[in-house]
Amino acid sequence: MSASFASALNAARDAAAAQHYPQGALYIVATPIGNLADITLRALHVLQLADTIACEDTRHTQSLLRAYGVDKTSSQLLAVHQHNEAEASQAVIERLRAGQRVAYASDAGTPGVSDPGARLVTAVHAAGLRAVPLPGASSVTAALSAAGAVAIDAEGFVFAGFLPTKSGERSVAVQKLSTESRCVILLEAPHRIAELAQTLAILGDRQVTLAREITKQFEEIATVAAHALSAWLAEGPQRTRGEFVVLLHPQMAQHDDGDSLRILKLLMQELPLKTAVRLAAEITGASRNTLYESALAWKQENGSAN
Numbered sequence: 395m396s397a398s399f400a401s402a403l404n405a406a407r408d409a410a411a412a413q414h415y416p417q418g419a420l421y422i423v424a425t426p427i428g429n430l431a432d433i434t435l436r437a438l439h440v441l442q443l444a445d446t447i448a449c450e451d452t453r454h455t456q457s458l459l460r461a462y463g464v465d466k467t468s469s470q471l472l473a474v475h476q477h478n479e480a481e482a483s484q485a486v487i488e489r490l491r492a493g494q495r496v497a498y499a500s501d502a503g504t505p506g507v508s509d510p511g512a513r514l515v516t517a518v519h520a521a522g523l524r525a526v527p528l529p530g531a532s533s534v535t536a537a538l539s540a541a542g543a544v545a546i547d548a549e550g551f552v553f554a555g556f557l558p559t560k561s562g563e564r565s566v567a568v569q570k571l572s573t574e575s576r577c578v579i580l581l582e583a584p585h586r587i588a589e590l591a592q593t594l595a596i597l598g599d600r601q602v603t604l605a606r607e608i609t610k611q612f613e614e615i616a617t618v619a620a621h622a623l624s625a626w627l628a629e630g631p632q633r634t635r636g637e638f639v640v641l642l643h644p645q646m647a648q649h650d651d652g653d654s655l656r657i658l659k660l661l662m663q664e665l666p667l668k669t670a671v672r673l674a675a676e677i678t679g680a681s682r683n684t685l686y687e688s689a690l691a692w693k694q695e696n697g698s699a700n
Contacts, residue, residue, distance in 0.1 A: 424530030
């Protein structure tokens, strides 16, 4: 056992062993996205307790377990990845019905967020069985916390994940995102980051945060204008290495000359309120929340029943 994690395993037993871990349940275990120390005590305890560990890559997970000093045989590891998730889910359900505790871990981070796991959880729920989340590392929330892209009074964020790999489809996707006023979170692989940067250049001065190698030795987080992304990446060969989280900062509020409210009022004469607000926001680029509040106030003033 690695001396650096021996005390962590003991602490995991002390902190988590008294809690209830029902049999026949699937435990969704978040694992580190780079730094091995970013594992929770409860995750360590459940990985020790589990009868079976379903995982994206059995070799990767076995290496991770050995690093922590958790001993599992090859028969206790079950491959569940994007190419076999539907079929492998049935094998997991059979083990759950037999009363086993099954832990599921993707290669890194929280399963089911642009990683396999969502289909497995859906199948488990459909079988009337329980899925228990064990929160932990996530590249999405880690990047959000360090970018300062979502203020406390903002309208939230949109998780778009990986954009299409084909250039034409990716350009169309970025065009659609260009009208999104909220923070948008993208994920990208190192061999496609240069192409993504070129596509995002159409966003002009919109601020973009690139977060790469999060929690690892060469972690780098930088915020630049969209049109300058390619130049930033070209400043050093290391800047195109590692997995990326890309955050498009919220659109800066623009002065409203009355067109958005005029369009909203016209639409409200023919459409339900929510539909009118959504279309007005898409047409004008104005904040959907702001338009919705204006629509409610306008209805109240005019006693409209629409």
